[in-house]
Amino acid sequence: MKLRRPAPRRSPAVRSHSVRARKAQSRRAQLRELRSRMARPGAARPGGVPWPVVARSPAARRLGACLFLAVIAAVVTGPSGDADRPLAGIEGSFTPARAAGFAAGGLALWALSIGADRLTTRLRSAGHGAALGGGRLAALGGGAWVTPAGAAWASFRRGRWAAFRRGRWSAPAGNLALLAVAVAVPPLLSTAAQQALVSEIGIYALLALGLNVVVGYAGLLDLGYIAFFAIGAYTTAYVTSADAMPWHAPWQVNPFFALPVALVVAAVAGVVLGGPTLRLRGDYLAIVTLGFGEIVQLLANNADGVTGGPRGVFGLPPLSVDLPGVHYSWGLRPLPYYYLLVVLIVLVMVVFGRWERSRTGRAWTAIRQDEVAAEATGVATMRMKLLAFAVGASVSGFAGVVLATKQFFNPQTFGLQSSLLVLTIVIFGGMGSRLGVVLGALVLQGTAFLLRDTVPPADRYIYFGAVVILMMIFRPQGLLPPRGPRAPASPGPAAAPERPAVPTERAGAPGPAGPAASTEAAR
Amino acid sequence: MTGRPIPGPRPSTTLGPVLDVRDVTLRFGGLTSLDGVSLRQDRGSVLAVIGPNGAGKTSLFNCLTGAYRPQRGSARFWPADDGVELVGRSPHRVARLGVARTFQNIRLFPEMSAVENVQVGVEVRARPGALRGLLPTRAVRREERETLDRCHELLDFVGLGHRAERPAAALAYGEQRRLEIARALGTSPSLLLLDEPAAGATAAERTDLVTLIHAIAGRGISVLLIEHDIRLVAAVARAIVVLNFGRVIAAGRPDEVRADPAVVEAYLGEPDERRDGP
Amino acid sequence: MGSAEQISQLTIDGLMVGALYAVIALGYTLVYGVLQLINFAHSEVFMLGAFGGLFASRALVPAGATPSGLTSAGLVLFGLVAGALAGAAAAYALERCAYRPLRRRGAPRLAYLISAIGASLFAFNLAGKEFGRQSIPVPDLFTNGTVVTVLGAEISTQSLVIACTALAMLLAVDHLVAGTRLGQSVRAVAQDAECAGLMGVDVQKVIVVTFVLGGLLAGAGGFLYAMTFNASYTMGFVPGIKAFTAAVLGGIGNVRGAVLGGLLLGLVESFGGYLFDASYKNVIAFTVLVLVLLVRPSGLLGTRLGRPA
Ligand SMILES: Nc1ncnc2c1ncn2[C@@H]1O[C@H](COP(=O)(O)OP(=O)(O)OP(=O)(O)O)[C@@H](O)[C@H]1O
Numbered sequence A: 001m002k003l004r005r006p007a008p009r010r011s012p013a014v015r016s017h018s019v020r021a022r023k024a025q026s027r028r029a030q031l032r033e034l035r036s037r038m039a040r041p042g043a044a045r046p047g048g049v050p051w052p053v054v055a056r057s058p059a060a061r062r063l064g065a066c067l068f069l070a071v072i073a074a075v076v077t078g079p080s081g082d083a084d085r086p087l088a089g090i091e092g093s094f095t096p097a098r099a100a101g102f103a104a105g106g107l108a109l110w111a112l113s114i115g116a117d118r119l120t121t122r123l124r125s126a127g128h129g130a131a132l133g134g135g136r137l138a139a140l141g142g143g144a145w146v147t148p149a150g151a152a153w154a155s156f157r158r159g160r161w162a163a164f165r166r167g168r169w170s171a172p173a174g175n176l177a178l179l180a181v182a183v184a185v186p187p188l189l190s191t192a193a194q195q196a197l198v199s200e201i202g203i204y205a206l207l208a209l210g211l212n213v214v215v216g217y218a219g220l221l222d223l224g225y226i227a228f229f230a231i232g233a234y235t236t237a238y239v240t241s242a243d244a245m246p247w248h249a250p251w252q253v254n255p256f257f258a259l260p261v262a263l264v265v266a267a268v269a270g271v272v273l274g275g276p277t278l279r280l281r282g283d284y285l286a287i288v289t290l291g292f293g294e295i296v297q298l299l300a301n302n303a304d305g306v307t308g309g310p311r312g313v314f315g316l317p318p319l320s321v322d323l324p325g326v327h328y329s330w331g332l333r334p335l336p337y338y339y340l341l342v343v344l345i346v347l348v349m350v351v352f353g354r355w356e357r358s359r360t361g362r363a364w365t366a367i368r369q370d371e372v373a374a375e376a377t378g379v380a381t382m383r384m385k386l387l388a389f390a391v392g393a394s395v396s397g398f399a400g401v402v403l404a405t406k407q408f409f410n411p412q413t414f415g416l417q418s419s420l421l422v423l424t425i426v427i428f429g430g431m432g433s434r435l436g437v438v439l440g441a442l443v444l445q446g447t448a449f450l451l452r453d454t455v456p457p458a459d460r461y462i463y464f465g466a467v468v469i470l471m472m473i474f475r476p477q478g479l480l481p482p483r484g485p486r487a488p489a490s491p492g493p494a495a496a497p498e499r500p501a502v503p504t505e506r507a508g509a510p511g512p513a514g515p516a517a518s519t520e521a522a523r
Numbered sequence B: 001m002t003g004r005p006i007p008g009p010r011p012s013t014t015l016g017p018v019l020d021v022r023d024v025t026l027r028f029g030g031l032t033s034l035d036g037v038s039l040r041q042d043r044g045s046v047l048a049v050i051g052p053n054g055a056g057k058t059s060l061f062n063c064l065t066g067a068y069r070p071q072r073g074s075a076r077f078w079p080a081d082d083g084v085e086l087v088g089r090s091p092h093r094v095a096r097l098g099v100a101r102t103f104q105n106i107r108l109f110p111e112m113s114a115v116e117n118v119q120v121g122v123e124v125r126a127r128p129g130a131l132r133g134l135l136p137t138r139a140v141r142r143e144e145r146e147t148l149d150r151c152h153e154l155l156d157f158v159g160l161g162h163r164a165e166r167p168a169a170a171l172a173y174g175e176q177r178r179l180e181i182a183r184a185l186g187t188s189p190s191l192l193l194l195d196e197p198a199a200g201a202t203a204a205e206r207t208d209l210v211t212l213i214h215a216i217a218g219r220g221i222s223v224l225l226i227e228h229d230i231r232l233v234a235a236v237a238r239a240i241v242v243l244n245f246g247r248v249i250a251a252g253r254p255d256e257v258r259a260d261p262a263v264v265e266a267y268l269g270e271p272d273e274r275r276d277g278p
Numbered sequence C: 001m002g003s004a005e006q007i008s009q010l011t012i013d014g015l016m017v018g019a020l021y022a023v024i025a026l027g028y029t030l031v032y033g034v035l036q037l038i039n040f041a042h043s044e045v046f047m048l049g050a051f052g053g054l055f056a057s058r059a060l061v062p063a064g065a066t067p068s069g070l071t072s073a074g075l076v077l078f079g080l081v082a083g084a085l086a087g088a089a090a091a092y093a094l095e096r097c098a099y100r101p102l103r104r105r106g107a108p109r110l111a112y113l114i115s116a117i118g119a120s121l122f123a124f125n126l127a128g129k130e131f132g133r134q135s136i137p138v139p140d141l142f143t144n145g146t147v148v149t150v151l152g153a154e155i156s157t158q159s160l161v162i163a164c165t166a167l168a169m170l171l172a173v174d175h176l177v178a179g180t181r182l183g184q185s186v187r188a189v190a191q192d193a194e195c196a197g198l199m200g201v202d203v204q205k206v207i208v209v210t211f212v213l214g215g216l217l218a219g220a221g222g223f224l225y226a227m228t229f230n231a232s233y234t235m236g237f238v239p240g241i242k243a244f245t246a247a248v249l250g251g252i253g254n255v256r257g258a259v260l261g262g263l264l265l266g267l268v269e270s271f272g273g274y275l276f277d278a279s280y281k282n283v284i285a286f287t288v289l290v291l292v293l294l295v296r297p298s299g300l301l302g303t304r305l306g307r308p309a
């Protein structure tokens, strides 16, 4: 008995066209009906007491969810335990004061979410369709905002603000303003903050921009992405220094020339990895790339004779310009590197922005949305996916160069967690949105930096993990989603096609070989 | 929606076959879904493939377009005067050779706008080079404008001009089917494979579809059509091939086929001879 | 290659580890069968199960003492049950928090994977925070010695315990999936969830059951694993990948395939580790994964659920 079997032959009697066409739809409706009937409060459940109506009501469920979130939050923010007293951390999380505080927080969250819903419904019924944002905001404003204010905000959003956002000049103007802030503010910050701006925000923003091509544009999940970062960094070490590594290239070059070298090496590595693996379907690709990342890190760690092993690499020459008449060295201070990163990031954003709207970008989007259809329409899917991989890898290699010239690194720098961190940034910022992922890096890593005294670095990843789950549940499009086709009169997810409740690639039913993307049946 | 020429290069109109399928056999484990299928289509003609559910019609399309690789058989295709073999090529190569298709259950790029959907097809014919789009030179700009013009013309051609900016997923069912046709036409095919384009269509939509297929064929594009509605088939196709259980059981003009006892039996069945599904 | 003794020792060792992989692999396979997605966070379920069993047995065994006889058997059973329950709880929470909301929304496939990655990141770092970041041994529940010698290979008490429990669990699951009503509904959902729903199968329940079942197995397996290799917050990753390899090797979605794949992978690893170097075991397992995916992605027995191939 196979898992996914070809659809059984239907008898010719049911071959009426309208029936065939609407079959799937009606089936789904039936299913929904059946489900709702089964879920109806008080419905007889075999061998069990009927659940109280209250416990099944949406408000009660949401209360449960909010309190659950509060408990989790309490544990996560609570003290740490250790091997000897493993429950000490959890006990310490629920001192009376903390328990009360988090319970109140949970209740407040519940009240807010209920209130926001009510408001939204009222606004909707008042004829202000797309007022969701307004409703939420009004609710956040403390409930003092009454309907007219929310409605006004909503109509503002829909009207002038939207027009402004779509306007011809708004985007450049907004971007220039952001750039001005990015240029003007950092000199005012502390050295520690500048340092974080470089090594935690800037470099990760660059990495996220690269991964965004792979995940956001082409829809390929690459969990070994950080390996290309490592390749870029080690390549820089080989070509710029004669003594930092046990082995080095026959000639040494100015670190600036390491940029193109690393770009090429990382891109080649991307193609080499992608060549055999990109035929695999998404989740298998994820696991294979994850393994690739692990292997690169293992090699960096174990191949002492080539990479210097766990000791790491230091003492690389900083970036410098040595032209006749112009001599400048980036030295050890973070700020010059920061500006270099800003230039690189802007450059990458501009290039990718152009690319995104070109035929290449459209081909990527097509592959992401329906690979079989893209291939059948003549898109060379394999080549385009390889291109995405290579482009992502080369940006990562770029970031590696900056890292290597700026600071010490060792194999630990390139662990799986770093890959996942970049992924988190992309998810948080908005897959496919350049500005989104840069802001994502700024917000996530910036918060982590600001909270560095409260949250130990090792615990950051708890929060990052939580961010990923919460984003996937509540805002899968990310902080600042990419601008898609304008959909008049069909706001939000209503435009999305209805999908079956269980993620079975129904359209491409029985492929002879499970994980291979290209064998997905075309019907 | 009709009468207008299909924008883009016009396929060769010399006489002769456009497609010659010989002895194609496709098996899935123990199930034979195509069993020595042969058929021949004249250039510029409309050929219909009919048959009960599960007869292997879609499988045949999948073999022609490279989605499946048949165990045996060949499919020669003449984009111009020289024939090429389709079997063994990857789907995008087949598409670039000039065989475009639509899917039985619509497969559009749901979040792209209608015009972008068509654009993907049109751009397949654009000049190669992924880096070309990066610099907005004059040539690139002109190319982009021409592409867009062509896309809009194609959308007009299938009657979706007013829907160009809508996301594909927001289109009505019938509109989505027509958008799929426009996308396929975008690749400038000489052979268009339509898999049940009238499924779920209303009577009016069917009439429109007949006109549309005539218009497509009128421009020299050969159409291979899977359709269950024998009246629609009779209205557009000069020839019909009937498949059942993966075999060609009849072929010929619509009236001949309709009178063929084997066909009647395949559709109505003889109770004691009916086979079960796989 | 060494003597016959060595060969049989390597075989025994390989089968032992392989049995553990098989137990974990079942979790991947069951979930894949029903939802057609890889439960990326399954390795964390395994890790949490190990901690559950570890803490339970630590609570009962006083430091320094080594129980014997029936007490040992009882303690092992208790640890297994505790581990299984912890695993089941973790798997349920995972389904509830990371998967169900997405299913409600009808999210695309990528979303599930990402959400599971988030869950994994969350879970193992939280475990690191709560349970400390060094590895912790399970207290001795019995005196570990050589029980029998087969063809020159020594079989320790520990190996015997692992083998017996793993075998019992595998048989139980096979029976459950192939021979009970519950198993029937699991298979029905695996083949066509929508249709199964229309036929009156509670799809939601089946999904939960699948996760919980996988969690029970992984939890108990985690405890067994921790008896040999200690428990730590990062312990899930490597066995997780290997169990996944086993599942793919046997044919993901195929219960007996997972068992076959697990045992086979254990053997390959054991002999490969001997031929090259023990430190290459992970690399070997990983190479197997890549090769299988590239050469025969449907695995040895193909992708079926519950029926003999
Ligand atoms: N990928 C596949 N794996 C296994 N069997 C398949 C596969 N694709 C098609 N089949 C089988 O091949 C046979 C022919 O299927 P096909 O889809 O070609 O029929 P069809 O004539 O298009 O039917 P319909 O009118 O329902 O569209 C069916 O029995 C089907 O189950």
Ligand SMILES: [Mg+2]
Pocket (backbone or CB within 6 Å): B057, B058, B059, B104
């Ligand atoms: Mg069909």
